[in-house]
Amino acid sequence: MTDNRFFNRSELIGILVLAVFLVVVLPLTLDVFRLNLVAKYLTYAFVALGLVICWGYGGILSLGQGVFFGLGGYCMAMFLKLEASSVENTKIQSTPGIPDFMDWNQITALPFFWKPFNSLTFTIAAIILVPGIFALIIGTAMFKRRVGGTYFAIITQAVAAIMTILIVGQQGYTGGINGMTDLRTLKGWDIRPDHAKIVLYFFEVGCLFACIMIAQFIRHSKLGRILVAMREKEDRVRFSGYSVANFKIFAFCIAAVFAAIGGAMFALNVGFMSPSFVGIVPSIEMVIYTAVGGRLSILGAIYGTLLVNFAKTSLSETFPELWLFGLGGLFIAVVLAFPNGLAGIWGDYVQPRIDRLIASRKSKPDGWTDSSVADGAPAE
Amino acid sequence: MFGDYSIGDLGSIFVMQGFAGLILFSVYVLMALGLAIIFGQMGVINMAHGEFMILGAYVTWMTSNLFQSYLPSLFGGYFFLAMILAFVASGALGMLVEWVLIRHLYKRPLDTLLATWGLSLMLQQAYRSVFGAREVGVELPQWMLGSLHVTDSIEVPINGVFVMGLTVLITIAVAYVMFKSRWGRQVRAVVQNRIMAGAVGINTEKVDRYTFGLGCGIAGVAGSAFTMIGSTGPTSGQLYIVDTFLVVVFGGAASLLGTIASAFSISQTQSTLEFFMSGSMAKVLTLLAVVGILMLRPQGLFALKVRK
Numbered sequence: 001m002t003d004n005r006f007f008n009r010s011e012l013i014g015i016l017v018l019a020v021f022l023v024v025v026l027p028l029t030l031d032v033f034r035l036n037l038v039a040k041y042l043t044y045a046f047v048a049l050g051l052v053i054c055w056g057y058g059g060i061l062s063l064g065q066g067v068f069f070g071l072g073g074y075c076m077a078m079f080l081k082l083e084a085s086s087v088e089n090t091k092i093q094s095t096p097g098i099p100d101f102m103d104w105n106q107i108t109a110l111p112f113f114w115k116p117f118n119s120l121t122f123t124i125a126a127i128i129l130v131p132g133i134f135a136l137i138i139g140t141a142m143f144k145r146r147v148g149g150t151y152f153a154i155i156t157q158a159v160a161a162i163m164t165i166l167i168v169g170q171q172g173y174t175g176g177i178n179g180m181t182d183l184r185t186l187k188g189w190d191i192r193p194d195h196a197k198i199v200l201y202f203f204e205v206g207c208l209f210a211c212i213m214i215a216q217f218i219r220h221s222k223l224g225r226i227l228v229a230m231r232e233k234e235d236r237v238r239f240s241g242y243s244v245a246n247f248k249i250f251a252f253c254i255a256a257v258f259a260a261i262g263g264a265m266f267a268l269n270v271g272f273m274s275p276s277f278v279g280i281v282p283s284i285e286m287v288i289y290t291a292v293g294g295r296l297s298i299l300g301a302i303y304g305t306l307l308v309n310f311a312k313t314s315l316s317e318t319f320p321e322l323w324l325f326g327l328g329g330l331f332i333a334v335v336l337a338f339p340n341g342l343a344g345i346w347g348d349y350v351q352p353r354i355d356r357l358i359a360s361r362k363s364k365p366d367g368w369t370d371s372s373v374a375d376g377a378p379a380e
Numbered sequence: 381m382f383g384d385y386s387i388g389d390l391g392s393i394f395v396m397q398g399f400a401g402l403i404l405f406s407v408y409v410l411m412a413l414g415l416a417i418i419f420g421q422m423g424v425i426n427m428a429h430g431e432f433m434i435l436g437a438y439v440t441w442m443t444s445n446l447f448q449s450y451l452p453s454l455f456g457g458y459f460f461l462a463m464i465l466a467f468v469a470s471g472a473l474g475m476l477v478e479w480v481l482i483r484h485l486y487k488r489p490l491d492t493l494l495a496t497w498g499l500s501l502m503l504q505q506a507y508r509s510v511f512g513a514r515e516v517g518v519e520l521p522q523w524m525l526g527s528l529h530v531t532d533s534i535e536v537p538i539n540g541v542f543v544m545g546l547t548v549l550i551t552i553a554v555a556y557v558m559f560k561s562r563w564g565r566q567v568r569a570v571v572q573n574r575i576m577a578g579a580v581g582i583n584t585e586k587v588d589r590y591t592f593g594l595g596c597g598i599a600g601v602a603g604s605a606f607t608m609i610g611s612t613g614p615t616s617g618q619l620y621i622v623d624t625f626l627v628v629v630f631g632g633a634a635s636l637l638g639t640i641a642s643a644f645s646i647s648q649t650q651s652t653l654e655f656f657m658s659g660s661m662a663k664v665l666t667l668l669a670v671v672g673i674l675m676l677r678p679q680g681l682f683a684l685k686v687r688k
Binding site for chain 1: 419423425481484485488489490491493494495497498499500501502504505506508509618622625626629658660661663664667668670671674675678
């Protein structure tokens, strides 16, 4: 087994298959509109990836990932919105040079927390740091006091509720329920035409693979093993002298930062950001992507996200009534019958057949945290 | 912010807002009671609790329509029958759900959360298909309309008083069942030590099923009471579920008294703040305060000391 710091052989194959699928197959077979849809789905894959680390490995179920997705997305959207609201673009407003929704809400000067977002460097730093620090605060407050499990889930849910109400309520500063729309250019480069969408798609896939590598590195490092140990027997890890709280905080922060990168990609690729991606419902939906893909599988999370979203788009277009039944049924089926999701099915049924087919001499590990589970099941 | 009002005005405002808060309190208590039993006693996170409540509301609505068409002479009393039907319907659905879904997941509390969320989506869609996406409101009987004049500046609506009286009765009934009856003792025994409870001859599976059913049944009654003060739509339940969980967690999950105390403080804070600022900011401040206090005191206001 060729084991290095990032992946073993079967994981390498899995990553290469995913890379070929995302970089070659999809751009060649889909038109720009569909490719942009895939780009939108992949922004959720960042969240799902974070949840694999946080929930699958660390055992911390966060129902507030939408908050971090939203923070990242709003940071990006604020920069783009400021650029779109230059004085000559907004000269019909009573106060030119501020975003249109502020003008509609009788705000006459740019609020102080908007000003730094004129700088792209600051924006990129904020996309990482704002959610990271927010997660650090929540995580420190909760995990240092040994609040975990269901309580943590409920409190993160409350945070998601607070965030949505706040964004919707503070219309003048955030764009309210409509969010920030009409984002146009990034440093003078128009993000709306087709060729820009293709460039953004590849940029996003690149970021996604960077995040996958980070996740793989965490998984194979000592840190990843401690996370798994913590999930299985928290007290023993604590008695062995590790600071359980710090490891949990780290996992939660990583998940938050991944989600925020996804949110920023969403603002770039889709061209708007709204509170409907922040609240409780989207946050739980993001958890189901991870659950469908397999909560222990880094690649599975990405396939799970793509599959659920493809199903959502095609089913809700043709049978809007069936979709909620389908989604609800999916939740129940995944929890009851396939707790390890697609990756579990792949690892239990498909992988052994392939192994037998190529008559590999490789000793096949078993158990549910092993590499065969982590391969992910190629969708479709 | 108090500048524009005289002392007397302020007193009336606080009484009126306090009363609005008491109605909110009643809804919170009724919903949280069921949840306190299911979450506090059994450790199951029932995200579909709001949908059980809405089932009760729809049952009440159907009963009122039925009485209006066939028994108009008895319309004044339909609500009492509707409440019983709501309890039975939600309770029966709850027991079915426990049998099909929940009993496989007692060892995985986080997974019950996902599964019941799925259930809530399906129930919402079912309500939308059966009853339509528009909100429905029941017609109140004559004696529930109007309001009581307490003083010149203070008026209280009769339906609000009725809902509050109902809440008190149901709370007493639940407290009696849980703490005085033989069955309540069995429930608490199973919660404290499942294996020992089984060893002394308690049918733990049956106790689980009836406990879950009781919790859902109370949610149904909550829905029934809810129709008195608001209209019902397929997604109305979802609006209250997070608040209700916060109420239960804030009060200390296993404590009925804590649930009531926290429902009271949360609803009063919210409705008093609502007068001085927008509803959304009042809600944000209330929720923030609750989350903040929970970070300082994670076990909630009234924590029971139970040996685990």
